[in-house]
Structures are given as structure tokens and as C-alpha cells.
Amino acid sequence: MYCLTVATAATLLRHHHVVVAASAVGALLAWPFAALAVLPLCLQALKSERLRAVKLAVFWFALVVVPQILTDKHYYGRWTFSQWNLLMYNVAGGGSELYGTEGMMFYVKNCLLNFNFIFLFASALPAVMWLSWKQFPWHSEVLAALAPLPLWLGAMCLPAHKEERFLYCVYPTMCLAASCSFAALPSALPTRAPANIRARATKALQRVTSLALVLIVLLSVSRILALVHFYNAPIVVFSSMQTLPATGAFSEPSTPQMVCIGSEWFRFPSSFFLPSPNFRLGFLPSEFKGLLPFDFNGTNNGSLELNDLNLEAGGSYIKDPRLCQFVVQQIEKLDYLSLNSPSVALKGVDGRWKAVAEHKFLDASRSPVLTRALYIPFLGEKKNSFHTYAIFQKLQDV
Numbered sequence: 001m002y003c004l005t006v007a008t009a010a011t012l013l014r015h016h017h018v019v020v021a022a023s024a025v026g027a028l029l030a031w032p033f034a035a036l037a038v039l040p041l042c043l044q045a046l047k048s049e050r051l052r053a054v055k056l057a058v059f060w061f062a063l064v065v066v067p068q069i070l071t072d073k074h075y076y077g078r079w080t081f082s083q084w085n086l087l088m089y090n091v092a093g094g095g096s097e098l099y100g101t102e103g104m105m106f107y108v109k110n111c112l113l114n115f116n117f118i119f120l121f122a123s124a125l126p127a128v129m130w131l132s133w134k135q136f137p138w139h140s141e142v143l144a145a146l147a148p149l150p151l152w153l154g155a156m157c158l159p160a161h162k163e164e165r166f167l168y169c170v171y172p173t174m175c176l177a178a179s180c181s182f183a184a185l186p187s188a189l190p191t192r193a194p195a196n197i198r199a200r201a202t203k204a205l206q207r208v209t210s211l212a213l214v215l216i217v218l219l220s221v222s223r224i225l226a227l228v229h230f231y232n233a234p235i236v237v238f239s240s241m242q243t244l245p246a247t248g249a250f251s252e253p254s255t256p257q258m259v260c261i262g263s264e265w266f267r268f269p270s271s272f273f274l275p276s277p278n279f280r281l282g283f284l285p286s287e288f289k290g291l292l293p294f295d296f297n298g299t300n301n302g303s304l305e306l307n308d309l310n311l312e313a314g315g316s317y318i319k320d321p322r323l324c325q326f327v328v329q330q331i332e333k334l335d336y337l338s339l340n341s342p343s344v345a346l347k348g349v350d351g352r353w354k355a356v357a358e359h360k361f362l363d364a365s366r367s368p369v370l371t372r373a374l375y376i377p378f379l380g381e382k383k384n385s386f387h388t389y390a391i392f393q394k395l396q397d398v
Contacts (some may be wrong), residue, residue, distance in 0.1 A: 003030060005172040007041045008145045016045035017056055024060035026169075029068070032083045033090075036155055037169050040147035044140065089308065096161035098310040099290075106162045107153065113373055114164075115174060116219040117212050122149065122177035129180075131188035146180065149173040182209055225375035230362035233389035234264075237328070238273035240357035241391065260324035260349065262286035264389075268328075282318035284327075284349065292316035321349045324394065330361060331388040346392060353392035361389040 003026025010018035019041050027035035046053045072080050090096045111119040152170045257279045263286035283292050290310045305313035346353050366385035
């Protein structure tokens with residue numbers, strides 16, 4: 001996303017050498033799929049610079065790819081190129097479909113949810129462009145800067161496997177497209193209309209545009225607050241672990257502390273949220289039957305149980321659940337009162353446990369669409385249903 005933003009700005013400023021550099025870093029070092037998004041920008045640079053653009057492309061290709069290949073050879077013990085392997089597995093091999101599929105409207109719903117009127121104005125750009133083609137300065141650099149959006153959206157809608165994060169790289173382009181629609185709207189008015197009617201229409205259009213901008217700000221802030229208020233439980237709960245050692249919870253600090261997680265494995269934010277390297281994450285068996293991460297044990301001889309078919313591997317689970325000192329689980333609303341008990345029993349692990357950190361987490365299946373998607377003061381708390389996201393500490397047997 002950042003590299004595409006830099007390349008887009010450089011295209012508009014006609015700094016084509018920056019376009020080539022940012023495109024190379026974004027596509028060859030960061031995410032190979034981004035090559036499709038920066039393609040129109042690179043073609044514009046090639047059109048303007050010709051041979052110089054080709055020389056720059058060769059230079060940046062060598063500068064970025066050669067160190068990667070040498071690094072892969074050093075750590076994997078064989079000649080390989082990780083970016084190429086990633087591309088082949090997801091595109092040519094069709095491996096991405098093993099991780100879930102979505103319908104054609106998935107991205108439309110996500111864009112409406114996260115970008116509201118910005119997405120609508122960006123979608124209206126072709127019509128605005130057609131109506132204002134003669135009156136608005138649609139330079140080739142502007143067209144090249146806008147081209148990644150329809151190209152990327154069209155390409156991402158084709159595979160069955162879809163994820164919201166796949167659209168991140170064109171988010172700035174979407175904002176640019178909406179801005180161009182705003183700017184070109186007055187030029188889209190009929191030129192043959194009487195001057196007084198055209199003046200009134202322009203004034204009315206300015207008011208509508210101002211109202212749309214206010215709505216964009218309000219809806220965007222409401223969406224951000226909803227994400228923070230309703231879905232931040234994993235961050236809050238895991239952050240609270242930083243204070244646990246100071247409470248005297250651990251009698252033997254040198255003993256590895258196992259933090260175990262089952263069906264909530266995909267919401268684990270990062271190992272940086274664990275208090276120290278002495279804390280380790282362990283996976284418990286759950287309803288999920290796909291491939292889970294393994295502990296890092298070197299690159300030359302990775303785990304033999306790793307596979308590219310998303311098949312469950314027993315080696316990813318903790319060998320003995322009795323080693324778990326902490327367990328992370330999401331508790332149904334009806335069980336909330338049990339968190340205040342001196343000890344509770346948890347699913348999948350033996351022993352008695354005490355909640356040491358908890359936070360509410362929205363239950364999307366039992367909450368209305370409007371109040372779970374947007375933060376509406378008072379109404380959201382009243383209409384939505386919540387679970388409790390908690391970390392439990394194992395109690396010593398008496």
C-alpha cells in the first residue's frame with residue numbers, strides 16, 4: 001500500500017524514476033501480487049522515459065531480487081525464490097481456495113462497510129469522467145494513477161478465495177478516485193444549459209458535496225469506534241498479561257509459562273503481547289481442523305508435518321494440555337456470571353481455573369447489522385449481544 005502510494009504520487013509529479021523504484025520494492029520485496037496494481041504506473045513511466053525506464057527496471061530488479069535469492073539460499077540450503085513460490089502456489093496451484101471462499105459481492109460489501117460514500121464516489125468515477133471529459137483536465141498521468149483501482153478490483157473478484165486485506169494496497173487509490181469525482185462533478189454539468197440554471201446547479205452540487213463529506217467523516221469515525229469498542233477484546237486481554245508477573249502470580253519465574261489457545265487461535269495478536277520470552281503459546285485441539293503454525297526450528301529442516309493442503313497436523317498442538325498455565329477462551333454470555341466464581345471448569349483442559357483478565361467481545365451472529373457495523377452511542381450497547389473474552393490462570397491443586 002505504501003509503495004503504491006509513493007508510486008502514484010510520483011506518477012502525478014512525473015518523477016518516473018521514483019515510480020520504478022517504489023514499484024520494484026513493493027512487488028519484488030513486499031508482495032508479488034502488487035505487481036498487477038503498479039503495472040499501469042510502470043507503463044506510464046515506460047511511455048515517458050522509454051529506454052531509461054527499462055534501465056532503471058533492470059537495476060532495481062537486480063538490487064532487490066539478487067539479495068533475496070542469496071538470502072533464501074543461505075537459510076533454506078537450496079536455490080529458491082520465496083516470492084516466486086508464493087505466487088505460484090496461490091495463482092498457478094490454486095492453493096488459496098483451501099483457506100475459504102467467498103461470493104462475488106464480498107469486496108463490494110467490505111468497501112461499502114469501510115469506505116461508505118468514498119466507495120460510491122469512486123465507483124461513479126467512470127460516469128463522471130465520461131460527462132466531464134472535455135471540460136476537466138484528465139491528463140495521462142491522472143488516468144494512469146487511477147487505473148490500479150479497477151484493474152485490482154477486477155482481478156481480486158475472480159479468485160474464489162477472498163480476504164479484506166487483499167484490498168489494502170489500493171485503498172489510497174480509492175480515495176484518489178473519490179477525490180477526482182468530487183473535483184470533476186461541476187465539470188460534468190451540461191455546458192449548453194442557461195447560465196443561471198448552471199449556476200444554481202453548481203451551487204446545489206456544492207451543498208450536496210459538502211453534505212457527503214460530512215457524512216463520510218461521521219460514518220468513518222463511527223466505523224472506527226465500532227471496531228475499537230466491539231472487537232478490541234484480544235488486544236485488551238493479552239495486553240493485561242504484562243501486569244501479571246508483578247502480582248506474584250508465578251512462584252517460579254524460570255519455569256516456562258504456557259499460554260494455551262484453542263478455537264481463538266486466529267485472534268492471537270502477536271508474541272510481542274506475551275510478558276517475556278519465558279511465555280510460550282500452545283495450541284489446543286478445537287473445531288478447526290486445518291494447519292496451525294509450528295514453533296520455529298530452523299529453515300533448513302522444517303517440520304515434516306507441514307503441508308500445502310491445509311491438512312491438520314498433530315505436531316502443532318501442545319503435547320500435554322496439563323502443562324498449560326493459562327488458557328484463552330471466549331465465554332458465552334450466559335456463562336458470564338461464572339467468571340466471578342472462585343474457580344471454573346474449561347472446555348478441553350482439566351483442572352480448575354480463575355479468570356485473571358476479561359473483556360466483552362461482540363457476538364456478531366446475535367447482533368443487528370447496523371449496530372454491530374457502526375458505533376451508535378447507547379443503542380449499540382442496548383441492541384448488541386456480547387460474549388466474554390478472557391484469560392484464565394490454572395489454580396494450584398490443594
